[in-house]
Amino acid sequence: MEILSARKLKKYYGEGDSLVKALDGVDLSVEQGEFVAVVGSSGSGKSTLLHMLGGLDVPTSGSVCAAGHELSKLSENELAIFRRRKIGFVFQDYNLLPLLNVYENIVLPTQLDGRKTDRAFVEELLKRLGLADRQEALPNCLSGGQQQRVAIARALAAKPAILLADEPTGNLDTRTSQEVLGVLKAAGECYSQTIVMITHNPEIAQLAGRIIRIEDGKICA
C-alpha cells in the first residue's frame, strides 16, 4: 500500500540566471513499511526532497501525498498536527530544544498532541540508544552523537507512520551507527513504519530495502 508519494515535485529558488532547481519534477512512491535510502551528492536535492515529503517546505509545483493526506491542502496548523501524528523527523543538526532535558525532548511531540506517553516504550528506546542514564541531561551537555540519538528517540517515540531521517548517523561512530540503524529497522518492522533516510554512506544505504539516487534535483534510479 502506498503511504508516501510525490508527483512532478518541483522546488525552484531564485529567478532568471540565478534560478536554482533544487527539485525538478520528482515522482516518487513509497510503500508502507518500506525502508528507503536516498543518496546523492551534496546539493543534489536530497534534503529538499525530505523536507517536501514531511511538509516542512512548500513545493513550487507538484504534490505530496503522505499517509492519505494531500499536504498542499493542509493549513499551517493542520500540517503541524499532521507532522506530530504521522511523521518522525531526524534532523541532521538535531534541532533539540535547549530548555528541555533528554526525556522531555523525546516525549514532547506526544504531549503536544495530548496523548499519553508510552513510558515503557520510551524507556526501552532510551536503553537501546544508550541514553538511559542521560535522561535528565540538557542537550548542551551532550556530545553530538548523544544529541543525534536523542533526536532519533524523539522521532520514534510518537510511533509515527513515516520516519524521515536526514543523515541520522552522520555524527555517530561505526558501532553506534550500526546500533542506531538497528533500532530504526526494528522499529520500522515492529510498527510497520516507513523509513526514508538520507545518507552519504553507501554501506548504510545498503541496509535499506530500496535505494533512490538523486542528482541535480532529479531521481536517477
Add this chain to the structure above:
Amino acid sequence: MMKIRNKKILRMLAGKAYRKNLRQNLMMIFSIAMTAFLITVVFSLGISYYKTVTERNLASEGMKYDVSLPEPTDEQIQKAREADGVKCAGLAVKCAVTDSDDGKDRIRFWWADEICWEKQCRPAFVMWEGTYPEKENEIMLSTQALSELGIEQPETGMGIPLIWSSLSEDSDLNNCETVFYLTGWFEEYGSHNSGYISKEFYERTGVKQTDTTNGVLYISLENPLYSSAYIKKLGNQIGLIGNQVIYSDALLFVKFVRLAAGILFLTVMTLVSGALFVYNIFYISVAREIRHYGQYKTIGMTVSQMKKYLLWQIFWNVLPGILGGLSLGCVVALWAVPYMLGALSGEAGMRQVVAFHPILLVLASVVTLLAVWGGCRQLLEKTARLTPVEAVRFNESVRPGKEKRRTKEIGMFQMARWNIFRSRKRFMVSAASLCMVIVVFLVVSVILQQNSAKAILNKQYQYDARVLNSKLRDDQEHAGITEELAEQISGLDGVKTVRKVYSQEVQYDYADTYEIMKDYMRAVYELPLMSESQLEENLKVWKNRLPGDETYPGQGQGRLVGIDEAEFDVLNKQGNGNLDKEAFFRGEGAIAFGFLSVSAESLVGKKLNFQVYGQPQESSVTVKWSGDGIETPVYFTNDVMPDIIVCEELFRELVTVPILELLDIDYEEAFDTTTDQAIAKVLENHDDLKLSTKTEDYDLLYGNELRLRVIGGSLCAVLVVLTFLNYGNMMAVSIQSRRRELAAMQSIGMTRSQQKIMMAAEGFHYALIAGGISLAAGLPLSYLISAAVNTYHTPYQFLILPNLLFFAVLFAFCSLIPVVLYQFLQRGRLIELLKE
C-alpha cells in the same frame, strides 16, 4: 614615525555599529529622553513648590512675609526686630474703611511703617507707581480700588472724594468726607480693595496698633521653612501677652519634608526605571554584537579601546536623549507645574509660581546621566573584558546547567515558565521594570484617592450641611436657631438626621479650678503659637477677675456644650466607640475637649465648678471622658479653656435658657444639591444664620483633584509607556533569539496556535510575578507614603476597581504583546527558520 589614527578608526567602527543597531539606539534615545523629561518635571515641581511656599502670603495678604503677630506693642515690635532669625518686621495698621451704601466693596485704608512698605509691601506688588503718602489727605490706592471707584486712568495728584469711617471703637469719625490726593497706585497679586494713607491720617483716625484685628506686625524670616520649635522660641523672645498668638503654619516644615520625600520617591523611581530600560537595550545590543566584539578582540582591540568603542555609541544616544528630554521637560513643566501646584498645595487662591532655573536643567542632566551610567556601567566593563573565546561562546538563549529533573507533563504554561527564566538577568530587569511601574501606579492611585475632593470633604466635614447661629457671640448668647426650625429642616426631603448642638459661655472660678487645670494650662501655653510668658500674666488676670464680671475677652472662660444622641453617636464613632453612651445620657459626666491639640486627659475624673453666663448660681460637672482625637462639635470657642460636652438633658438642667449654637445635618445622599437648596430656602429670612454645605467646597476642591489626576496620571502614563516599551523590546529580542528553536518545535508538531498560547503564557507569567511582587511591596509602601503625605488626614483607601482595571490592562498587555510580536517576527518558511 607614522601617526596611529586609532581614535578615528574606533569612532568609525562605532559609527558603523551604531547605524546597524539604529532601532535599538533610537529606543535608547527615547528612554533617555523620557527619563530626562520626567526628572525635569519632577524637579520643576519641587523648586516651584518651594517658591510658592516661601511666597504664599502674596495672594492672601498682598504682602511678602512669613509669620504675623496681631496687635503688637511697640516693645514687642522692637523685640521682634532684634529676635534671632528675623530678617525684618514691619507694622501695618488697618485704620479706616470707606462706606458702601451703593453696594460697592469697601476700601480698607492701611498705614504701613517704612519697613513694612519698603520690604514687605513693595516687593509683593505686581507693579507700583508714585510715592507713599505723607500728608493727611494723601492716598495711594490699589488698581482694583481705583477700578471700583471708576478710575481707569489714574494720575498722580488727582483728587478723589471719599466718605470714610474710622475703625477705632472710641472714635466718632464716621461718614467723614475727604478729598484725597492720589500719590500713586499699585497692583497686587490677590484681589484686595486697599489703599495706603499717611501716618498723619492714621493718627487722626485714633486707631491703635494694639486694637483687636487692626494692627499686625508682619515678620519676614531668614529661613522661610521655619519649624514650630522656632516659632515657639520667637514667641518667647517677643513676649506674647494676653491671648496673642503668632500666626504661622505649624506644619510648614513637616509638609515640605513630606513633599521633598515624595519628589525623592518619584526621582528614584524614574531613575531606576530609566536605568533598567537603558540596561535592557544595552544588553540586547551587546548580545547581538558580542561575536563581533570577540573578533575585534581577536585582532587586537584592547580593553580600553573596546570601552571607547562602546562609549562612543552610548554618547551618541545620551546627547540627543538628554537634550530632547530637557526641552520637552521645560515645555511641559511651564505648562504642568502651575496646575500641579494648586493641586498639591490644596490651598485655594495660592499664587502659583512657575519656577524655572538653569540649575534645574543641570540637576536633571546629572540624574539622567546617573541613570544611563547605572544602566551601562557593569555591562560595559564586563563586555570590554570578555576574551575572544568567551565572546564566541556567548549564548544568552541557552541556560547554563547540566541536568534538570524530569517533568511528567510538559504543558504550554510549564514551557512558558522555563522560557522566562532562561535569561535570569533579562527576566530580573524586565520584571523589576514592571514592578516599578505597578508600585508607582499603586502609590499614585492611593494618593489621588486620598486627595479626592469627596475624601477630603468627608474627612473635614462631619456633616453634609451645617446651620450656624453666626451671631451667637455678637450680643452675648443670641438665640437664632429655634427648635421649630430644627424640626422644619428635619422634615425636608433628603434630610436623614438633624443633630443639635447647644452651647453656653461659662466662667471658671480661679480658686476652684486652677489646681485642677494646672497641667492642662501649662500644656496650652507650651503650644508653639503661644508663649510661656503669657501664662503668668493671664493667670493673674483670671485670678483677679471679680465674680459677676462678664467682660469679654477675659480669662478662665469656656463653653458648656449640650448634644443630642445623634451628635453623640458621631463623636463616639470618631473616638472608636470608647465613650460610654448610657453613662453619658444618664448624665454621669462630661466629655472634655482641649484647646487645639492639647489633651484634656488630665481633667478626666475631676469635678469642674463654673458659673453659667447670666446665671448667679454656681454649677458643676465631672469630666468622665477626654475628647482627644475627636473633632469638637462646636464652632465657637472661648479662651483656651476646654469645651465641656454634656448630654442635652443635663445641659437643660444646668442652663436656664438653652441656646442652639448649630445644627449638623446629615443627608440621605451626600453632596445632594437639591437638599442644599431646600435648606437654603428654609433659611431665606434668617440673616443671623449661616448655612455651609459640603457641596460649596466641592467645586473648588474638585478642580484641584482634577489637576492632580491629570498630572499624576500623566507621570504614571510616561512611566507606563517607558516600561511597556522596555517589556515589548525585551520580548521582541527574546522571540528573535528563539526563532530557530520555535521553528524546531513547529517541525516536530507544535502548532502556531500552541506557540501563541505559549507566548501569551510567558507574558502572563511576567505580569503574574511582577504583579505579585508589586502588590506585596506596593501595598505597604502605598500605605506608608500616603500616611506620610496625608495633609488632610483622609483615611487610607485602596480602590479596588481602578486597580483591577489597571491589572487587567497589565495582564492583557503583557499577554498580548508577545503574541503580536510572535506573529510579526516568526514569519517565513519553516525550513528557512530552521536553518537560521
